[in-house]
Amino acid sequence: MSYLLRIRNAIALFLLIALLIVPTQAQDSGGAGKGGIITIASWGIPNFNPVLCADTGCLEVLPLLFPSLVRTDPFSGQLIKGAPGTLATDWTVSDDRRVYTFTLRSDWNWSDGVPITAHDISYIWDVYSSPEFSMAEALPFQNIEAVDDHTVRITFKEANCSNILWLTLTAAPSHVFQGVPFSELENHPFATHPTVTAGPFKFGSLQPGESFSLIADQNYPDAKLGYVLPEGLVFRVVADQTVGIERFLAGEMDVATSIPVGRRADIRTAAARGDMQIYEYTGDYWDFMAFNLADPQHPQSAFDENGKPLDQGSHPIFGDVRVRQAIAYAVDVDSIIQGAVFGEGERMAANIVPGSWATNPTLRPIAYDPSA
Numbered sequence: 001m002s003y004l005l006r007i008r009n010a011i012a013l014f015l016l017i018a019l020l021i022v023p024t025q026a027q028d029s030g031g032a033g034k035g036g037i038i039t040i041a042s043w044g045i046p047n048f049n050p051v052l053c054a055d056t057g058c059l060e061v062l063p064l065l066f067p068s069l070v071r072t073d074p075f076s077g078q079l080i081k082g083a084p085g086t087l088a089t090d091w092t093v094s095d096d097r098r099v100y101t102f103t104l105r106s107d108w109n110w111s112d113g114v115p116i117t118a119h120d121i122s123y124i125w126d127v128y129s130s131p132e133f134s135m136a137e138a139l140p141f142q143n144i145e146a147v148d149d150h151t152v153r154i155t156f157k158e159a160n161c162s163n164i165l166w167l168t169l170t171a172a173p174s175h176v177f178q179g180v181p182f183s184e185l186e187n188h189p190f191a192t193h194p195t196v197t198a199g200p201f202k203f204g205s206l207q208p209g210e211s212f213s214l215i216a217d218q219n220y221p222d223a224k225l226g227y228v229l230p231e232g233l234v235f236r237v238v239a240d241q242t243v244g245i246e247r248f249l250a251g252e253m254d255v256a257t258s259i260p261v262g263r264r265a266d267i268r269t270a271a272a273r274g275d276m277q278i279y280e281y282t283g284d285y286w287d288f289m290a291f292n293l294a295d296p297q298h299p300q301s302a303f304d305e306n307g308k309p310l311d312q313g314s315h316p317i318f319g320d321v322r323v324r325q326a327i328a329y330a331v332d333v334d335s336i337i338q339g340a341v342f343g344e345g346e347r348m349a350a351n352i353v354p355g356s357w358a359t360n361p362t363l364r365p366i367a368y369d370p371s372a
Contacts, residue, residue, distance in 0.1 A: 035216075035229035035230030035231050036230055036231065036232075037230065037231065037232045037233070037234055038230050038232070038233050038234070038254050038255060039233075039234045039235075039236060039252070039253050039254045039255070040233060040234070040235050040236070040253065040254065040255045040257075041235070041236060041238045041244035041247065041248065041253050041255070041256060041257070042057060042211075042212075042235035042236060042237050042238070043056075043057055043237070043238065043240075044057050044237055045057075045192070045206065045208065045209070045212060045237065046058035046060075046061050046062075047191050048061070048062070048065065048190065048191055048192065048193070048194040048203065049172070049185065049188065049190050049191045049194070050062055050066050050124070050170040050171065050172040051123070051124055051127050051172050051177075051185060052185065052186060052191065053170065061214075061235070062170050063085060063170070063199065064199050064200060064201045064214060064233070065194060065197040065198075065199040065201060065202065065203065065214070066170050066171055066172070066197060066198060066199050067085055067086060067087050067108065067116065067170075067171050067198050067199065068085060068086055068087070068168050068169060068170050068171065069086065069087055069088055069102060069121055069152070069167060069168065069169045069170075069171065070083070070086050070087075070088045070091075070102070070167050070168060071083040071085070071086050071168060072164060072165065072167075072168060073357075074355065074356075074357075076357045077164065077356070077357030077358065078164075078357075079091070079164065079167065084222040084224070085199065085200070085222055087102075087104045087105055087108070087116065087121070087171060088102040088103065088104060088105075089103050089104065089105050090102070090103045091103065096159060097159035097163075098142075098155060098156045098157075098158065098159050099153065099154070099155050099156075100153070100154045100156075100167065101147070101151065101152075101153045101154075102118075102151065102152050102153075102154070103150060103151055104116075104117070104118055104121075104149075104150045104151065104152065105150075106149075106150055107221060108198060108221055109198070110173050110175075110196050110197070110198050111196055111197050111198060111202055111217065111219070112173075112195075112196050114173070114175050114196075115149070116171060116198060117146065117149040117150065118146035118147065118148065118149055118150060118151055118152040119146045119149070119174050120171040120172055120173060120174050121144065121146070121152045121169055121171055122144050122145055122146040122152060123172055123174035123177070124144065124169060124170075124172055125141060125143065125144035125145075126182075127182055127185065128141075130182045132181075132182040132183045133182060139166075140156050140157055140158075140160065140162075140163055140166055141154065141155070141156060141157070141166070142155040142156060142157045143155045144169075154167065171198070173196040173197075173198075176190060176195070176196050177190075192206055192208075193206065197217070198220075199217065199220065200216065200217060200220045200222075200223065200228045201214035201215060201216055201217055201228070201232075201233060202214065202215055202217040203215075204232065209237060210236070210237055211234060211235060211236045211237060212234075212235050213232060213233065213234045213235070214232065214233045214235075215231070215232050216228040216229065216230065216231045216232060236252075236253065241258055241259070241260050242260055242263075244256055244258075245259055245260060245263050245267075249270075261341045261342045261344040261345075262342055264342065264344055265342065281355070282353060282354050282355030283353070284353055284355070285353075286348055286351070286353060288351065289327070289331075291315070291318040291324060292315060292318065293312075293314065293315050293318055293319050294312035294313060294314075294315060295312060295313025295314055295315060295316075295319075296315060297313075298312075298313055300312060325366065326372075328365075328366040329366060329367075329368065329369045329370065329372045330368075330370055331368070332368045333347050333365070333368065334347065334368065347365040348365065349363035349364055349365045350363055
């Protein structure tokens with residue numbers, strides 16, 4: 001996956017918007033209110049309500065507007081203590097690994113002056129566990145409660161190493177929704193015009209179906225230089241990646257992400273001429289072949305009503321590990337990578353991407369070997 005930035009002297013460098021989804025300041029810092037406007041492609045207008053965020057678009061934009069409880073290191077998988085834009089200053093974990101208790105900072109207010117508290121985290125659970133949303137059963141949480149204004153306790157249904165990924169909750173200004181029935185949240189004007197924020201940027205304007213803008217919030221407490229650069233971000237809606245890269249190459253965009261694999265050679269050529277800078281990092285998606293190992297003659301659920309695994313029998317063909325190994329020997333994955341994605345990929349030995357903390361570097365993919 002690659003990330004491009006067009007070089008312009010009047011525009012400051014603001015690289016990690018889409019790369020790591022964390023606020024950063026410009027390298028060419030000229031002080032507050034400097035740095036120009038960065039124009040970025042967007043695949044649509046996101047829902048700006050943190051409680052209702054359910055797609056990639058809002059997941060990329062909301063960290064620029066709202067604080068999160070914690071953040072994880074994408075390479076180690078560990079929680080980062082004191083990460084910019086996060087509320088938790090410390091935490092404890094119960095012996096059974098199900099209960100996380102977080103202590104929150106007290107130096108941060110919403111843009112309307114109201115202090116950010118633990119209730120802005122627990123409110124999310126109040127919504128999800130309500131009869132109107134009924135999402136509690138599908139989530140790993142058993143409960144999220146505000147012990148006091150600066151302590152939040154999160155209890156999981158069971159100990160699981162993936163629980164840590166669910167702790168990066170985005171705080172919502174719960175006082176804005178005080179008295180609003182949960183059933184009316186989806187139609188609340190905050191979804192398209194977030195008037196109360198607490199990130200490095202605040203909401204600017206919205207042109208339905210066309211664009212939206214964010215403005216630097218100089219009250220942001222975690223600005224490394226003491227102020228936020230650039231002075232604004234404009235997200236212009238494009239139909240797809242192909243349209244986005246064409247508008248970038250035409251000079252209409254300053255930043256392009258998720259470059260189509262068929263255009264990356266052209267982009268590298270342009271970068272070699274000095275027209276732009278390229279930043280590459282490991283993607284987080286993969287293509288795979290999956291096998292149903294269950295007995296097709298006796299289909300049944302994988303779990304009983306209590307959530308316990310059921311014996312599904314064995315598939316007469318794919319249930320044999322030798323068959324699955326033979327298929328792995330017979331498929332020329334390297335040629336597929338060259339032909340299907342122009343070489344912009346690499347083989348994986350398991351269902352864990354190479355950039356993940358959970359990757360086992362000693363595993364090797366089964367080599368293409370028809371004779372075997």
